Amino acid sequence: DPLIGNKDMYVLKYDSLGEVVAIKQFGTPVTEVVGRHIEVGTDGNVYVTGVTQGAFEGQSYSGTYQAYALKLDPDLNVLWCRIFTASSYSLGAHLNVSASGDVYVTGFAVGSFEG
Numbered sequence: 001d002p003l004i005g006n007k008d009m010y011v012l013k014y015d016s017l018g019e020v021v022a023i024k025q026f027g028t029p030v031t032e033v034v035g036r037h038i039e040v041g042t043d044g045n046v047y048v049t050g051v052t053q054g055a056f057e058g059q060s061y062s063g064t065y066q067a068y069a070l071k072l073d074p075d076l077n078v079l080w081c082r083i084f085t086a087s088s089y090s091l092g093a094h095l096n097v098s099a100s101g102d103v104y105v106t107g108f109a110v111g112s113f114e115g
Helices: none
Strands: 009-014 020-026 033-040 046-052 066-072 078-084 089-097 103-110
Antiparallel strands (some): 033 046, 046 066
16 A cells, blocks of 8 residues: 555564465554554454554544554454543553453653643
8 A cells, every 4th residue: 555644554464374464554644653562462453552643543633743552353453543642742662451451551751641
């Protein structure tokens, strides 16, 4: 697929033989989305965190770099997306999924979180 923005983030799924099974691309017009960490839960769902410089997947955006978390099904379809809006900027660096499916994200923020 062509770029959506300046820099897009993608998730690739390979089978055990190294063949591409699925590709999901995320981007925002004129800006960038960067993936920092990915994890697969025991349910097979895929979780990604990173930073975006624009709104995507129906989320609002404050105009600076903001952390996000995505949950994708095993075929890489979006189940949900959350953007963490800080008064200056934020970045999602790592995440972990508990056995019960709770998602924990860590990173950093400059400024306080909104909401």
